[in-house]
Amino acid sequence: MRLVQLTIPTGAREKILETLDSEGVDYVVTDETSGREYTGVVYFPLPAPAVEPVLDALQEEGIEDDAYTVVVDAETVISRKFDALREEYENGDVEEDRISRQELRTHAEELTPTFSVYVTLTVVSALVATAGLLLDSPAVVVGSMVIAPLIGPALGASIGTVLDERELLVSGAKHQILGVVLAISSAAVMAWFVRVTNVVPPGMDIAAVDEIAERLAPDLLSLVIALGAGVAGILSISTGVSVALVGVMIAAALIPPAAAAGIAIAFGQPTAAIGSTVLVFVNVLSVNLAGLVTLWYAGYRPERLFDRAPTQKRVRRQIVGLALVVLVFSMFLGGITYGSYLTGSFEQNAREEVETTFDEEYPQFRVIDLEVTLDDDYPFRGPDRVVVTIAGPPDGSSSVIVEELHDRLRERINQHTDDTVVVELRFVNVVEG
Structure with missing residues (x-):
């Protein structure tokens, strides 16, 4: 349930209230006395599935870009109109459980930390993962996944594509590329340092370390992790469920293989880094592919009606393109699987x-x-x-x-x-x- 607080621009009060009445929404209006261009504020409760269609209907009736709307969670609503509204929108399909397009955009922006924090957490998680791999410690590797801030950019790019939010798309793509480069380079620097300072035994065979070996020669099962992480990530954010654990899953698909690639490079075995590097990139693409498909299946579309057809074509092209690239990488992983x-x-x-x-x-x-x-x-x-x-x-x-x-x-x-x-x-x- 949501409680919506909406400012009423001058001259739009009648249209807005008529729209709410036609939608069967119960509301309260207070006058605005600040002397600005708003004449009042209207408050109304909505079931989560009704937020997007009601806000879209209001947008068509005079809600300008300089007005603002606040959507907050509501614990309990006692109203006959609200019960009727809930029966209308909660019909048991996929779109029932998802949050509105407006809330989804906000959640995606909030999941990506500031640039400095993102860089710091990515480097720290890569260093911790490197230490965990060299120690052959699954617990430490899992700890590195917890602090990795990769879920925001991974999901933000898919959300930006489907909602036709170019800024969100570009930001998510740039952060993902930066995150992969930072993770591999940070792991390589740390692994080189512990090697030359003899923190690890001289002549250490990285292929003999189980936590490293399994990521130097990945198989097709690794692809399931990334696809599952993409679907679970989008479902968690679009239904308002906590994304913390799903973030760990996405990090599991990216941080450890990136650290393994850095370790192989630092130990003078660049060919050993091929498998883990390919795994990182195929996982990034798979997360984005799964996110796009899940968002479109959940019914998310651009806000502006005239943008929907071009966006649909673009999303289809991206899905086909990503699927083809993932298929090519999957053949590579399939070759490793067949060799195993x-x-x-x-x-x-x-x-x-x-x-x-x-x-x-x-x-x-x-x-x-x-x-x-x-x-x-x-x-x-x-x-x-x-x-x-x-x-x-x-x-x-x-x-x-x-x-x-x-x-x-x-x-x-x-x-x-x-x-x-x-x-x-x-x-x-x-x-x-």
């Missing part, structure tokens, strides 16, 4: 070959461990080495058998890959008694 599938299949086949070989031909030995090591060809990594550790009795014939076994395993494992994979066999003497 091949690697997983190879590891499973290698394990089955090893188990079969020992069960059928060398029962005197038992397998302790099997590890598949991947190459450094980011982001499409493949198997490079298979390390098999076995145990057996320390008799004199073991060395000959192990050499024969190594050749046998190498032959059987390499038949499951197009490239030659190094097979390393490690033997451990076991004395039982």
Whole structure:
């Protein structure tokens, strides 16, 4: 429920009150005694879905740009007219739960902090995310998402596009680009500093850190996060629900992969940064794409009637353009996903070959461990080495058998890959008694 306070310009009182009467709105009018160009202020309660159509109807009847309207939340309204109005507008469709176009624009502007605060929070969140990734700490990475101020620009650009608010669109787009650049560069600077000062162990393998490795070779599931964040973000802001948790979700799609890209650059592995950098950009585009589609489906349109047709064409073009770019990036992520599938299949086949070989031909030995090591060809990594550790009795014939076994395993494992994979066999003497 909303309580609307509307100033009445000189000469527009009769038209405004007639409009409210025709809409079935209950109102109260007070006279304006300040001597300005307004003759009074009208107060009236509205269900949330009725705010936009009623304000649009009033706009056509003389509400000038220099007048002002205040819309505030109302806890309780007791009125027969209000109950009838609520029954009229609350009909159970998608548009029922959404806030008005005017409120949506205000919320979008409020979500983006001032420039200095935005830059500071973005840099801080990137630094915290970098520390969390290097520490392999999911809790710290989540903390970095909480302070990231990315939800405002991400949603503002979509809202500006649909409502034909060019200033909001341009501001959102610029802030998003700036945020990505700041996050990657800040992470790179911090990672370089901790590396040269030996805050992290010398020769640290970033691919061995789980929190980093999963973002250096992202798969198609990462795309679901961004699309879900865009839909959830728009739904949360358009229904007046708190956007704090959704902001964390949007930050989850952007800040950690940006930090991973910066870390890879700082550690002298620019090819390793390709996957995470692509993930950042595809996530940004996906959030905007999901936001545009959700806003248009929710029924938001430009304020001016004559702007709706051109805006609709522009929104459609942007949706198609974004969808095509996201599709191209998705093919890239799909390639990484397929590579991961091949690697997983190879590891499973290698394990089955090893188990079969020992069960059928060398029962005197038992397998302790099997590890598949991947190459450094980011982001499409493949198997490079298979390390098999076995145990057996320390008799004199073991060395000959192990050499024969190594050749046998190498032959059987390499038949499951197009490239030659190094097979390393490690033997451990076991004395039982």
